[in-house]
Amino acid sequence: MSKRVLCLLSPGFEEIETVTPIDLLRRAGAEVVVLSITDEQAVKGRSDITLLADGVLSDEDASKFDALFLPGGPGVAKLREDGRAARLAREFQAAGKLVTAICAAPTVLQDAGLLEGRRFTAHFSVRSELPAANDERVVVDGKIITSRGAGTALDFGLALVRALYGEDKAGEIAFAVMA
Numbered sequence: 001m002s003k004r005v006l007c008l009l010s011p012g013f014e015e016i017e018t019v020t021p022i023d024l025l026r027r028a029g030a031e032v033v034v035l036s037i038t039d040e041q042a043v044k045g046r047s048d049i050t051l052l053a054d055g056v057l058s059d060e061d062a063s064k065f066d067a068l069f070l071p072g073g074p075g076v077a078k079l080r081e082d083g084r085a086a087r088l089a090r091e092f093q094a095a096g097k098l099v100t101a102i103c104a105a106p107t108v109l110q111d112a113g114l115l116e117g118r119r120f121t122a123h124f125s126v127r128s129e130l131p132a133a134n135d136e137r138v139v140v141d142g143k144i145i146t147s148r149g150a151g152t153a154l155d156f157g158l159a160l161v162r163a164l165y166g167e168d169k170a171g172e173i174a175f176a177v178m179a
Contacts, residue, residue, distance in 0.1 A: 003164045005032045006065040008085055009053050014073030015045040016150040017102045021069060021157035027173050028161045032069070035060055037082050046073045057084060067164060068092045072103020072123060072149065079108055086112040093143065098163055102147040102156050106130060109144065120146040154179055 005025055007018065022032045036043050036053040044050045062068075068088055070079065079085040089112040092099045101109050106122040107129055109115050115132070119141045122133040137152040138145065138159045145163060147156035158179060162170035173179075 003030045003066040004064060005030050005067045005069050005160075005164075006060070006062055006088070007032055007034045007069040007071065008037055008057065008079060008088075009034055009043040009051060009071070010037045010075035010078040010082070011044055012073055012075030012078065013043065013045045013051075013071045014075075014103055014150055015047055015049045015051075017073065017147075017153045017156070018045070018051070018071040020153035021071075021100075021102075021160055024154070024157035024161055024173055024177070025069075025164070027176065028165050028169050030161075030164060033060065033065070037079065037084065046075070062088050062091065063095075065092075065097070067098035067100060067160070069160065070101040070105035070108055072101070072105045074104075076104040076107060079105070080111055089114055096143065098143050098145065098160070100145040100156075100160055102153065103149040106133065106146045109146070114144060118142075118144060120144065121148050122146060123149045 034053045035057045041053045085108045103123040104126045121139045122130045138147045138155045
């Protein structure tokens with residue numbers, strides 16, 4: 001059964017943390033819909049790589065998704081300022097859906113009030129805001145998955161596949177990409 005994953009892009013997103021999980025999820029059969037939080041579909045990442053989003057957030061009904069995926073990078077500041085990512089994270093969590101964030105994006109989950117009493121990790125650059133973060137590469141705590149950064153994007157992506165499709169599918173994808 002195909003799962004639908006909503007990925008939010010903001011200018012300054014971290015390319016590796018975005019593309020790697022999207023690729024792995026699509027290999028598993030997920031429909032990953034990438035939406036810009038701006039009115040522009042073309043979104044430039046931190047390393048000047050531009051991705052063309054599938055659409056813009058204001059045009060999509062987020063209730064039709066099984067998981068929320070928040071990439072990290074300097075663009076997280078814009079996600080936080082915009083506020084819709086935190087609202088969506090709360091809505092997804094309340095509905096029992098998967099909420100995922102990598103690098104600096106767990107700060108959005110903090111803004112949403114979702115990290116209290118949970119195990120999580122994040123990039124070292126946001127540890128002053130998230131002192132309870134641990135040093136694991138990927139942390140799965142119920143329906144919340146967090147990861148440290150670009151260097152853990154493959155592990156993070158496989159954790160998303162595992163959460164949505166199970167261990168067998170995650171193993172199949174890991175084998176195919178020689179992870």
